[in-house]
Amino acid sequence: MGNNPSQLEKEIGSVQLPANEHYFGLVNFGNTCYCNSVLQALYFCRPFREKVLQYKQQQKNQKKETLLTCLADLFYSIATQKKKVGTLAPKRFVTRLRKEYELFDNYMQQDAHEFLNYLLNRVAELLQAEKQGNKGKNGENHSKPEPTWVEELFQGTFTNETRCLNCETVSSKDEDFLDLSVDVEQNTSITHCLRGFSCTETLCAEHKYYCEVCCSKQEAQKRMRVKKLPQILALHLKRFKYTEQLKRFTKLSYRVVFPLELRLFNTSDDAFNPDRMYDLVAVVIHIGSSINRGHYISIVKSEDIWILFDDDIVDKIEASAIEDFYGLTSDLQKNSETGYILFYQSRE
Amino acid sequence: MAVQGEGGGKDDIKTHFMTREGTYRLMPLSEYSKPTRLTYNGQTNTPSKVSFIDVNDGTGSPERICFNVGRELYFYVYKGVRKAADLTKPIDKRTYKGTFPTCHSFNKMLVSSESVQLLVGFTAGQIQLIDPIKKELSKLYNEERLIDKTKVTCIEWIPGSTNQFLVSHASGQMYVYNEDLQCGPTPPHYQLFKQGECFAVYTCKARSTRNPLYRWVIGQGAINEFAFSPCSRYLAVISQDGFLRVFNYDSMELVGSMKSYFGGLLCVCWSPDGKFLVTGGEDDLVTVYSFHEKRVVCRGQGHKSWVTAVSFDPYTTIVCEKDSCDTSANEEDRLQNNGGLSEKLDCNNSEGSLSFPNGLHQVNSNNDSYSYNKANPNSLHNNNSANVYITSYRFGSIGQDTVLCLWDLTEDVIKQPLGRLRTSVVMTNSAHGISSLKCNSVPHSNSTKSNSISNDVSAMDGHAYAIGNSTMNTTTKFATLSLVDRKEHQEKKEHKRNFSLAGRSSDKTNNLKSNHIRPPDDAIKLLGTQICPRLKDVPILEPLVCKKIAAERLTDLKFQEECLVTTCQEGIVCTWARPGKVGLTQQHTVNNQQTSDNGTIV
Numbered sequence: 001m002g003n004n005p006s007q008l009e010k011e012i013g014s015v016q017l018p019a020n021e022h023y024f025g026l027v028n029f030g031n032t033c034y035c036n037s038v039l040q041a042l043y044f045c046r047p048f049r050e051k052v053l054q055y056k057q058q059q060k061n062q063k064k065e066t067l068l069t070c071l072a073d074l075f076y077s078i079a080t081q082k083k084k085v086g087t088l089a090p091k092r093f094v095t096r097l098r099k100e101y102e103l104f105d106n107y108m109q110q111d112a113h114e115f116l117n118y119l120l121n122r123v124a125e126l127l128q129a130e131k132q133g134n135k136g137k138n139g140e141n142h143s144k145p146e147p148t149w150v151e152e153l154f155q156g157t158f159t160n161e162t163r164c165l166n167c168e169t170v171s172s173k174d175e176d177f178l179d180l181s182v183d184v185e186q187n188t189s190i191t192h193c194l195r196g197f198s199c200t201e202t203l204c205a206e207h208k209y210y211c212e213v214c215c216s217k218q219e220a221q222k223r224m225r226v227k228k229l230p231q232i233l234a235l236h237l238k239r240f241k242y243t244e245q246l247k248r249f250t251k252l253s254y255r256v257v258f259p260l261e262l263r264l265f266n267t268s269d270d271a272f273n274p275d276r277m278y279d280l281v282a283v284v285i286h287i288g289s290s291i292n293r294g295h296y297i298s299i300v301k302s303e304d305i306w307i308l309f310d311d312d313i314v315d316k317i318e319a320s321a322i323e324d325f326y327g328l329t330s331d332l333q334k335n336s337e338t339g340y341i342l343f344y345q346s347r348e
Numbered sequence: 349m350a351v352q353g354e355g356g357g358k359d360d361i362k363t364h365f366m367t368r369e370g371t372y373r374l375m376p377l378s379e380y381s382k383p384t385r386l387t388y389n390g391q392t393n394t395p396s397k398v399s400f401i402d403v404n405d406g407t408g409s410p411e412r413i414c415f416n417v418g419r420e421l422y423f424y425v426y427k428g429v430r431k432a433a434d435l436t437k438p439i440d441k442r443t444y445k446g447t448f449p450t451c452h453s454f455n456k457m458l459v460s461s462e463s464v465q466l467l468v469g470f471t472a473g474q475i476q477l478i479d480p481i482k483k484e485l486s487k488l489y490n491e492e493r494l495i496d497k498t499k500v501t502c503i504e505w506i507p508g509s510t511n512q513f514l515v516s517h518a519s520g521q522m523y524v525y526n527e528d529l530q531c532g533p534t535p536p537h538y539q540l541f542k543q544g545e546c547f548a549v550y551t552c553k554a555r556s557t558r559n560p561l562y563r564w565v566i567g568q569g570a571i572n573e574f575a576f577s578p579c580s581r582y583l584a585v586i587s588q589d590g591f592l593r594v595f596n597y598d599s600m601e602l603v604g605s606m607k608s609y610f611g612g613l614l615c616v617c618w619s620p621d622g623k624f625l626v627t628g629g630e631d632d633l634v635t636v637y638s639f640h641e642k643r644v645v646c647r648g649q650g651h652k653s654w655v656t657a658v659s660f661d662p663y664t665t666i667v668c669e670k671d672s673c674d675t676s677a678n679e680e681d682r683l684q685n686n687g688g689l690s691e692k693l694d695c696n697n698s699e700g701s702l703s704f705p706n707g708l709h710q711v712n713s714n715n716d717s718y719s720y721n722k723a724n725p726n727s728l729h730n731n732n733s734a735n736v737y738i739t740s741y742r743f744g745s746i747g748q749d750t751v752l753c754l755w756d757l758t759e760d761v762i763k764q765p766l767g768r769l770r771t772s773v774v775m776t777n778s779a780h781g782i783s784s785l786k787c788n789s790v791p792h793s794n795s796t797k798s799n800s801i802s803n804d805v806s807a808m809d810g811h812a813y814a815i816g817n818s819t820m821n822t823t824t825k826f827a828t829l830s831l832v833d834r835k836e837h838q839e840k841k842e843h844k845r846n847f848s849l850a851g852r853s854s855d856k857t858n859n860l861k862s863n864h865i866r867p868p869d870d871a872i873k874l875l876g877t878q879i880c881p882r883l884k885d886v887p888i889l890e891p892l893v894c895k896k897i898a899a900e901r902l903t904d905l906k907f908q909e910e911c912l913v914t915t916c917q918e919g920i921v922c923t924w925a926r927p928g929k930v931g932l933t934q935q936h937t938v939n940n941q942q943t944s945d946n947g948t949i950v
Contacts, residue, residue: 185652187749187901191632192652255901257654257748259611259630261590261871265883275875275882277610320518320570323393329900329917347872 017084018303024078025312027089033311034112035094035104037296038119038341039074040309041282044300045232045343049075051149067119068126070096087312112284112296113181113236113341120178124150154178156230159268162203164211166218172268174227179234179341187329190235190258190342191265198225198266225268229276233262233344240291249291253336255327258283260319262344278344285325286340296340299325362895367754369664370927372912374897377432378923380424382417394418394448394471395656395903396919400426401454403481405461411908412439414466414480416449417919421468423480429911429925440480447472453503457510467513469500475515477527489515489525494535495560496521502573506597507580512561516571520587523560532558542600547593549600567591572614577622582639584625586613590871592627592637606637606644607871607880614654619741620662624757626743628655634745634889636757643878646761650891653749653901661754661907663926664742745891746902746914753891761887897922 017023026036042048056072070093077088098105101118127148147155161172182193200223203209209220237256240249260280267274281301288294297310299317306322308315327338363374399414413426423440427433442449447470455465465485468476473496479485490496498518506512511527538550541562550563569588576583576597583597590612594604611630618625624645625637634648634655741757874880900916907913910929915921 187653189630189632189653189748192749255748257630259654261610261612261630263610263631277872277875 016305018305021084021302022078022081023085023302023307023309023314024081025087025309025314027087027091028311029089029091029094030107031109032090032094033296034110034115035097036090036311037284037298037309038112038116039071039090039093040298040300041284041341041343042116042119043075043078044282044302044307045153045345046281047153047231047345049079051153053079065092065096066126067093067096067100068123071119071123085314109292109294111240111291112286113179116179116234116236116284116341120150120154124148150178151176153232154230154234155228156180156226156233157228158224159227159270160224161222161268162209163221164209164214164218165220167211167213169211169213171212177230179236181236181238184237184239184252184254184256186254188254188256190237190256190262193237193256194235194264195266198223225266225271226264227268227271229264229267229271229273229346231346233278233346235342235344237338237340237342239286239338239340251286251289251291251336251338253328253331253338255329256339257326258339258342260322273348277347279347280342281345282343283322283325283339284341285337287335287337289335297337360896361750361899362897365752365893365895365897367893367927372924372926373930375429375911375923375925375930378427378429378911380413380415380422380426380433380921380923381435381919382420382422383435383438394450395917396915396921397451398904398906398913398915398921399452399454399466400906400908400913401456401459401464403459403461403464412454412464412480413921414452414454415904415915415919415921416452416468419444419448421449421452423466428908429923429929440478440483442478444470447474450500451503453505453513455505455510457505457508467503467505469503469515471499473497473500473517475500475503475525487527489531489559490523491531492533495523495531498570501571504574504576507576514574514583516574516585518570520566520569520571522564522566522571522574522585524562524564525559526557526561529557529559529561531560536560536563538563544600544602546591547595547602566593569612572612573616575616575618575625577618577639578620579622582622584616584618586616586627586629588612590629592616592625594625594639604637604639604642605879606635607874608635609633609647609880609883610871611654615657617658617660617743619660619738619743620665621738623738624660624741624762626658626660626745626757628658628745628747630654632747634658634743634753634755636889638762644881644886646757646887646889647883648745648753648755648889648891650753650755650894651745651747651749651751653747655745655747656901656903657905658743658745659905659907661742661744661912663907663909665738666740667738744905744907744912746905748901750896750898750901750916752893752895752897752902752905752914754893755889755891757889761889 208217211218262278411426421442475489477487502516516522537553542549547566567587567589574585590608592606609631613629636645898916904915
């Protein structure tokens, strides 16, 4: 699918391509598309890219190689290319990744979401360690560490509210998240999936809740709502579901539509920024029928055009073609191309 | 959680539903589709749309139906709820190559039993005019795609004109064509004719008059649909940029606008009296906009995905005589005294009468029970229609969630902001997951364990602002809710800042967590205004019916006198008989006219 880079350049014409932007496909080192697709998506989350490039500037003479320095080198390499479109081999990054985390140290297809999770946490950890002057290496500090720019960009907060049905007292507990994993249903929207996430749950029978005020177990209602909306909202669609019968993960190819513009409905009353407007900036797409087979690609928004990255292939697509990645309304086809991780960036 | 099968499982697809006027039933024999139905492969991505025309041929089945499925277009006799569809004999069937039909419209001025004029728009931008009865006529417009290469999204004859029509495209442009004119062998040259905020109108510069007569460029992104008001004077246009824009069609002036909560707007419909517009969109909401007051009246939450079609049901709208409705009369006076409402009732006055269909049911306001079935079709004509006042509007919506919702827009919601504080819609914890709505409503002090929250809605003073006015008159008052009060004060400040373009830097000194740093962005700037109120600032309606009625996503909805008609992506047109209108018999050779109302459902 798609054109080679030079054709792309010819087709869109360098005039139309945003100035100072570079579109470089990444070579696949044997099932590393899970990595390539997430890296491209993150590169086009502009605030994230800027932070990584800033890090590169600050760490010019760093000797020790980490996953973060490899990432920074890769991003720097893309950003400083002479050509607008081309191909790069993220060799050092992939080698480093395989060295650091044994789960990825093979040639099997991996879960892109797991990789995203690992990458963000690892980068945050490295930054934290640097802040602490390499003292608390594994983040074992007892005082709450100051947020790094990973948290500043991706971290949001839920509030877990429990209302005792006897005394009406509401107790709430806050929890941070770097991304939200949502259950998917057939023929729904991401908005609906997010709402499902905040459905009210009644705690009764053996699940009764111990109310501090009543000093006894009581029926209660529980719900989770977003209290702090992150700057970059990463939404993971739980498309891989473990089926007992088959003893394996099966893919839910349900059609879940996602708009280019998004606001959240499931915010708490005391949310700092409940009306935050988000724009879709990148989507990691899973192609195929199961978690361990198939392929990952990504589509990203650059200024007002949409670019598709399929490993080393770069292609321009129409915004209307995003529709092809919502999923399937019937089970007849097995090979689906479905949105898997959505990156929404706050407009403010 | 149950694993859902194809389309969420066939079992939970409803074949009837109840409203307070009775039970609506699916008529399995009145199903229209391709004559030979293949297994749906999910490939066609042009939504199936339906058009009706009454050819008045003196028979019991004067209606004709047209619908598109994939590359095909069908034209059948529509036999309604009383007789079975005969799918083997379409009057006309067309199959297209390389381009798919997307929308169609009948000319309502030139209709006879021997001839109808049908406009068809296509995915590659072309337009065709055909006569599916005579079959001789076939004219093409934008054939070489010199005018617009993008998908035709909506096509309509201009009301009152026999030869002019309006076509919108995914490019964000609309064109006025004259059926009799040529499109010319070269791309048209345009000349700016009229310009306003977010739109421009061009004329075609040519030695001899050619198509298109006008080009409208509106907003950003695709125009998804447009609709002329019942009085023909106004044109409502909705776009992918999330805006509803209402134009005075002849003077080409923007007279009203509204923004979705987020995402594109996908469908729009005028109320039968032209006072309200309802839209549906990618925010999964239906939004009711008061055209006269230029404000969002309420939002409806019930769909689980994007809303693909909305339509007012003129037959279930409740009217009462004005002089017997004291409150309404007062409301009228109140409205008339309000300077901001210059457009008010323009529609009605210009025509001298309301353009309701004959079946509009009248309800005496003194009568507490609604009676729908005994209405005299001519009752409206016997009255001075200026004395008729609508107290409750019914509209329907369908979506990609395969769900049909019906909504009642009642007086207490409509009148909410006019200086009175009222308790609005009670949101009960229904089975549709609506409960999570509570997230955004401020809990009322009386809220109890029962899980239902009465959503106190703030009163506004009802001053509608003129759209051309540069200072937005958002003198919103919030009386009781301290939380809302506080936020709204901040809001007011911000509007001033936004419009005076000052104080931005001081905003930035706010702490990081604050969301009050606003770039000059329309969608964000508009939040909290009457054009795009915050969620908690307007009532949230709950659907009175919310049923999954199809396996595939729904694409069109039409209200007919005896039934409502839905169609889905697969191109299956379903007929739902209204209460008391079930009369389908399989022997349609005998007794075809006088079937009784209590026929059985097969």
